[in-house]
Amino acid sequence: MIIGEASKATGISVKMLRYYEEIGLVRPALRAYSGYRIYSDKSIATLRFVRRARDLGFQVKQIASLLDLWQNGSRASADVKSLATTHVQELEQRRRELDEMIATLEHLAHHCHGDQRPDCPILQSLGAEDSAPQKATRPRG
Amino acid sequence: MIIGEASKATGISVKMLRYYEEIGLVRPALRAYSGYRIYSDKSIATLRFVRRARDLGFQVKQIASLLDLWQNGSRASADVKSLATTHVQELEQRRRELDEMIATLEHLAHHCHGDQRPDCPILQSLGAEDSAPQKATRPRG
DNA sequence: TGTGCACCCTCCCATCATGGGAGGGTCAAG
DNA sequence: CTTGACCCTCCCATGATGGGAGGGTGCACA
Numbered sequence: 414m415i416i417g418e419a420s421k422a423t424g425i426s427v428k429m430l431r432y433y434e435e436i437g438l439v440r441p442a443l444r445a446y447s448g449y450r451i452y453s454d455k456s457i458a459t460l461r462f463v464r465r466a467r468d469l470g471f472q473v474k475q476i477a478s479l480l481d482l483w484q485n486g487s488r489a490s491a492d493v494k495s496l497a498t499t500h501v502q503e504l505e506q507r508r509r510e511l512d513e514m515i516a517t518l519e520h521l522a523h524h525c526h527g528d529q530r531p532d533c534p535i536l537q538s539l540g541a542e543d544s545a546p547q548k549a550t551r552p553r554g
Numbered sequence: 555m556i557i558g559e560a561s562k563a564t565g566i567s568v569k570m571l572r573y574y575e576e577i578g579l580v581r582p583a584l585r586a587y588s589g590y591r592i593y594s595d596k597s598i599a600t601l602r603f604v605r606r607a608r609d610l611g612f613q614v615k616q617i618a619s620l621l622d623l624w625q626n627g628s629r630a631s632a633d634v635k636s637l638a639t640t641h642v643q644e645l646e647q648r649r650r651e652l653d654e655m656i657a658t659l660e661h662l663a664h665h666c667h668g669d670q671r672p673d674c675p676i677l678q679s680l681g682a683e684d685s686a687p688q689k690a691t692r693p694r695g
Numbered sequence: 696t697g698t699g700c701a702c703c704c705t706c707c708c709a710t711c712a713t714g715g716g717a718g719g720g721t722c723a724a725g
Numbered sequence: 726c727t728t729g730a731c732c733c734t735c736c737c738a739t740g741a742t743g744g745g746a747g748g749g750t751g752c753a754c755a
Contacts, residue, residue: 448704490667491669528630556731589721
């Protein structure tokens with residue numbers, strides 16, 4: 414398999430296949446006489462692993478650790494689980510941040526007329542004199 | 555106010571204050587004889603607006619639009635609202651993606667022993683032969 | 696056999712928001 | 726007048742990704 418085929422087989426762009434090799438995430442592909450990269454079934458499997466880990470939001474450095482564990486028959490599943498749960502906590506943190514942004518914005522947008530008049534609670538909140546933007550917590554009850 | 559004070563007053567790092575000026579998001583600060591940047595109360599207010607918009611996840615280009623609207627007395631609140639709701643939709647999209655990652659990972663981690671043995675559904679899922687990682691949908695009922 | 700097109704190669708640059716650091720000037724307190 | 730905290734500009738790095746130039750390869754078809 415040459416790189417374009419590997420790209421289709423793995424869902425990783427040609428650019429990224431070369432990049433993952435360059436940064437040492439995966440071993441350099443074999444080369445044909447022409448210089449073309451040649452991918453074995455095994456390397457395709459590894460790359461698929463990488464893509465799935467990316468799909469789960471792992472960063473490249475974490476994927477390197479996961480690959481090590483995957484390829485190390487004497488691993489402890491505790492190590493994998495630890496890596497995964499740490500990652501889940503990071504994702505959850507990001508979700509909390511998103512939630513707060515969304516709640517605030519929805520609250521503000523809800524109270525914006527959205528017509529030709531200029532007054533708008535969104536801008537008012539962003540431009541308020543006191544230090545923090547209005548949060549969409551409770552509506553002052 | 556010089557830049558360090560402005561940084562404390564706005565919650566924006568000194569580096570970013572200079573950066574926002576450089577890319578034209580905010581007007582260049584006045585300069586003292588020494589070359590030091592001097593911030594007026596008005597520019598502090600603008601920078602606070604910027605920080606709050608960042609806190610809500612707006613990108614710099616969107617903030618530029620928001621600033622324009624904020625400073626344009628003849629704006630239509632519909633334009634602000636439209637910008638905000640578009641942004642909310644992007645945030646919600648990102649949240650959906652996070653949700654899926656989290657659900658999948660929690661599902662897999664839940665079924666991982668997390669002990670000294672090597673077998674682990676997380677790695678199994680990432681390394682599976684078929685094309686997609688196991689999703690944490692229903693357990694096939 | 697030639698020609699053309701799709702593909703591959705490397706190298707460089709750009710993104711976005713942010714920080715680090717070098718090398719050097721300014722200012723105020725002691 | 727020194728010291729230390731602060732400021733200046735300029736360059737580089739990050740992480741993951743894409744774009745494009747300039748040039749080689751390989752296959753299919755005339």
